[in-house]
Amino acid sequence: MTQLVKVARIQLVNARMVLGLPLLVLACVLAANIVIFMAIQAPESPGESPVTGALVSIYIVTLVTHVQTMTQMFPFALGLSITRRDFVASAGLVVVGQALLYGVVIWVMSLLEGATGGWGLDLAMFDLPFLEQSNVVTQILVYTGPFLLLSFAGLWTGIVYQRWGQPGVWVLALSIGAALVGLLALIGWQDWWQQVFDFFAETPTLLLFAAYPALIAAVLAVATYATSRRAVP
């Protein structure tokens, strides 16, 4: 365990950059959104409260960060005689901690958003209606789940690159694309659209945004470890 903490600390040697950058991006995106919505909202006609999907930015940045965890930090760590097992395990530790931290941050931001009357504009960026939970813990988990999913997706993509290079990433991307197209075709052909909509509408938010993403994240974590076994720095 102490070894894992040590390796995690190596990943966080530049914590300001690793943990701070996504938050900085989030802050910039928030500022940009406030400016944009101030500009487009005619003050004399208070229409319905606007909703922005800009929150997705921090999730994307986190994914990219963790691709780099594998393409840059992994070769460095192996160069310091750290085993792949210890590195992947501690990367998992960092990801889970970071996801929870960001979950809390976004929850706090949603409170701020409420307190400031949607940043003075009735704008909803954090307190999104379809994510609403009745208690604090599940609310934070709902924000945390997608971080887990995307971070582990980033780690796996990174280690695929590390092991098989650019061709590996292309094959991965094309395979996922083909699988999606196939799935859509299947749904269309079997006329399952109604069931799909029902699934998303009826599945509780906590399952959809926390439990299922965490489950997929676990699968990706195993895939990351398996791929790392023969990856070289």
Next chain:
Amino acid sequence: MSVVSLQGVTKRYGDTRAVDDVSFDLHENRIHGLLGRNGAGKSTVMRMLTGQEVPTSGRIRVFGENPYENADVLHRVCFIKESQRYPDIFIARHALEAAALVFPNWDQDFADRLVDEFRLPLKQRVRKLSRGQLSAVGVIIGLAARAPVTLFDEPYLGLDAVARQAFYDHLIADYTEHPRTIVLSTHLIDEVADIIEHVTVIDRGRIVMDDSSENLRSQAVTVSGPTKAVEQFSDGHDVLHREDLGGFTRVLVAGVPSERETASLQVEPVSLQQLVVRTTQFHDAALAGAGTGNGLGNGTGTGTGKGDRS
């Protein structure tokens, strides 16, 4: 005592054998030179014995265990390579902080002194460091880590002569105080000739020389004089290199018994660099010629003439 042992280790990449049936040992508390041309397989050997790559076949033992994914073994091993990449988000100080976290024998004072000496700008982004400064990061980590097995793979690309000498001086001084097993892989054979106690030469993935520096130096001599006398002298021995000029000949010959007649000849000791270069060439020629030549062979001729240098 041997701390690292390779037995029949082969590494294939597709059709090429980067390392071909290699066996040798690294001994406790000794400075080894792992020498050879570019692409000879030196780095691949070192990557395998630090668990970064897995051999296609053969057996590798470090402290008696397989190093692959073996944390117990690996935290006693420090491998500094020229091609080491550092994360883009790092400044130089981060790399040293990370090393300090991992290596149990890390000496921070020593690291600080080395930073001063190599004039490493600690706050510089790693990406912005010059080639030489980047090498200094590796050299400082390798020295201050004080790992029982420390491997330096071309550690000083871009370092100026003064910095290289500083590296050698610190290496020897610190090695004397804190003995450990060190491997120096380099092209600059002359520079390290006085430091290394054991020489392993690898060529085309095979070991062509593996002996103590002392033995190797006494095994081979340069002989010059009238062609006939030189030929007589070297008869029946491996002539690694030959130059003819008029009636005079100069040969580099291996494994000459001490009782040979040297009256009309000039016999000189051979520098390690000459010996390595000529042996490698000899080995290459033998390979190109009649199938599998055996150069100066694995551990050849202990018991050949010592001290016949005058």
